[in-house]
Amino acid sequence: MPSADVVIIGGGASGTSTAFHLAALGVPNVVLLERRYLASGATGKSGSLVRMHYTNETESRLAFESLKIFQDFDAVVGGHCGFETAGFIQIVPSGYERALARNVERQRQIGIDTRVISRDEVRRLLPGSHVDDIGAAAHEPGSGFADPNATTFAFAEAAKRLGATLKLSCEATRIITQHDRVAAVETTQGRIDTPVVVVAAGAWAGHLLQPLGLDFGLTPHRVQISIFRWPPGFAGRHPAVIDAVHRLWFRPEGQASTLAGVELGVKHADPDLLDEGVDPGYVARCREKLAARLPVFGEAPMRGGWAGLIMMSPDGRPIIDQIPSVPGLYGMLGDSGTSFKTAPAIGRCLAEWIVYGKPRTVDLTPFRSTRFAEGQPWHDEDNYGTERLTISR
Numbered sequence: 001m002p003s004a005d006v007v008i009i010g011g012g013a014s015g016t017s018t019a020f021h022l023a024a025l026g027v028p029n030v031v032l033l034e035r036r037y038l039a040s041g042a043t044g045k046s047g048s049l050v051r052m053h054y055t056n057e058t059e060s061r062l063a064f065e066s067l068k069i070f071q072d073f074d075a076v077v078g079g080h081c082g083f084e085t086a087g088f089i090q091i092v093p094s095g096y097e098r099a100l101a102r103n104v105e106r107q108r109q110i111g112i113d114t115r116v117i118s119r120d121e122v123r124r125l126l127p128g129s130h131v132d133d134i135g136a137a138a139h140e141p142g143s144g145f146a147d148p149n150a151t152t153f154a155f156a157e158a159a160k161r162l163g164a165t166l167k168l169s170c171e172a173t174r175i176i177t178q179h180d181r182v183a184a185v186e187t188t189q190g191r192i193d194t195p196v197v198v199v200a201a202g203a204w205a206g207h208l209l210q211p212l213g214l215d216f217g218l219t220p221h222r223v224q225i226s227i228f229r230w231p232p233g234f235a236g237r238h239p240a241v242i243d244a245v246h247r248l249w250f251r252p253e254g255q256a257s258t259l260a261g262v263e264l265g266v267k268h269a270d271p272d273l274l275d276e277g278v279d280p281g282y283v284a285r286c287r288e289k290l291a292a293r294l295p296v297f298g299e300a301p302m303r304g305g306w307a308g309l310i311m312m313s314p315d316g317r318p319i320i321d322q323i324p325s326v327p328g329l330y331g332m333l334g335d336s337g338t339s340f341k342t343a344p345a346i347g348r349c350l351a352e353w354i355v356y357g358k359p360r361t362v363d364l365t366p367f368r369s370t371r372f373a374e375g376q377p378w379h380d381e382d383n384y385g386t387e388r389l390t391i392s393r
């Protein structure tokens with residue numbers, strides 16, 4: 001019977017990062033299972049913004065620890081993650097000036113390079129932008145975006161180099177417990193005995209959690225993006241932007257296009273019946289919102305788009321935990337559409353937890369799975385009106 005020290009279920013950014021960090025910490029027999037191919041879930045579809053601006057300290061810390069890895073990826077992991085230091089601007093409507101200033105101050109306290117900027121500075125960083133409706137804005141010169149597929153492939157390759165085994169086209173069908181703790185994983189290619197399982201299965205995690213009696217209120221959602229070719233007169237590369245006025249986010253894509261997403265129209269979805277294409281109505285909505293900030297995009301040719309699946313948790317924050325009722329079971333669950341940028345640190349923290357008995361890089365207590373049962377779902381005082389909006393992308 002094959003066995004492993006740790007079995008990781010899911011070959012996205014979270015699973016591959018965890019596999020790499022476990023192998024780097026010297027765990028000899030790590031097996032990663034992926035039902036399809038690497039980055040075939042949310043990761044491969046990600047907008048992959050890498051920004052530090054959150055409305056709470058913990059998520060900013062996770063993003064900041066991850067940024068250090070993105071910035072020095074070849075030395076830390078090996079290979080390329082496609083990180084581009086395009087800079088990042090967070091825009092919020094009037095009424096949230098103080099909240100933004102407090103968030104920026106919190107981020108500066110932990111060492112993040114960010115500051116509040118004026119409307120004129122937004123216009124300078126984003127030439128041609130309409131700025132009259134901006135309440136306040138923050139800038140992070142060292143942030144940007146990465147290539148989510150390259151990042152995942154590189155984590156996987158590095159994990160393999162360090163001795164981990166990757167089993168692609170291999171689905172975990174059941175987590176087997178014995179005496180109420182993890183004992184094995186049943187897969188489409190046979191059973192693997194193991195005392196430790198990490199579930200990083202994205203929108204498909206429900207299939208594995210339900211038989212264990214675990215229900216955290218997670219719901220798969222289909223989310224889309226659309227790409228627009230730069231129109232004539234548009235002056236080159238721009239920073240990544242989250243615009244809470246228009247519920248819009250965008251960043252450069254390739255050499256002459258912008259990838260954009262709008263928040264609206266997110267719906268529950270069946271993860272086994274995903275339509276990967278972008279809806280025509282969504283493209284029109286993206287163009288309209290993008291043009292509201294950068295009017296020149298009103299006449300930008302559409303160059304494609306796609307849909308992917310995220311898993312929302314009830315409070316829009318991930319669950320990252322050793323599930324207390326099932327010893328040996330760890331989870332990165334409910335990515336909530338915001339967990340590519342934090343995957344490097346999430347993987348490191350989970351590996352530390354498994355090897356040292358607790359995470360060392362960032363305290364993960366706020367992400368505990370029991371917060372809902374305790375009646376303490378996540379709440380940020382300094383959110384920007386819609387709590388979920390502040391954490392998306």
Ligand SMILES: Cc1cc2nc3c(=O)[nH]c(=O)nc-3n(C[C@H](O)[C@H](O)[C@H](O)COP(=O)(O)OP(=O)(O)OC[C@H]3O[C@@H](n4cnc5c(N)ncnc54)[C@H](O)[C@@H]3O)c2cc1C
Pocket residue numbers: 009010011012013014015033034035036037038039040041042043044045046047048049050170171172173200201202203204205207208223224225307308309310332335336337338339340341342393
């Ligand atoms: C359109 C879009 C835009 C986004 N933009 C951003 C952004 O700008 N910044 C950001 O930080 N985040 C963003 N996100 C969110 C981010 O991509 C996800 O939070 C992150 O990629 C989640 O990674 P993961 O590895 O946890 O899950 P996934 O990437 O979903 O990986 C889960 C993997 O598990 C596999 N799997 C599932 N069940 C099994 C099983 N039983 N056995 C074996 N394998 C299994 C799946 O095939 C899949 O490959 C975006 C997401 C989308 C869809």
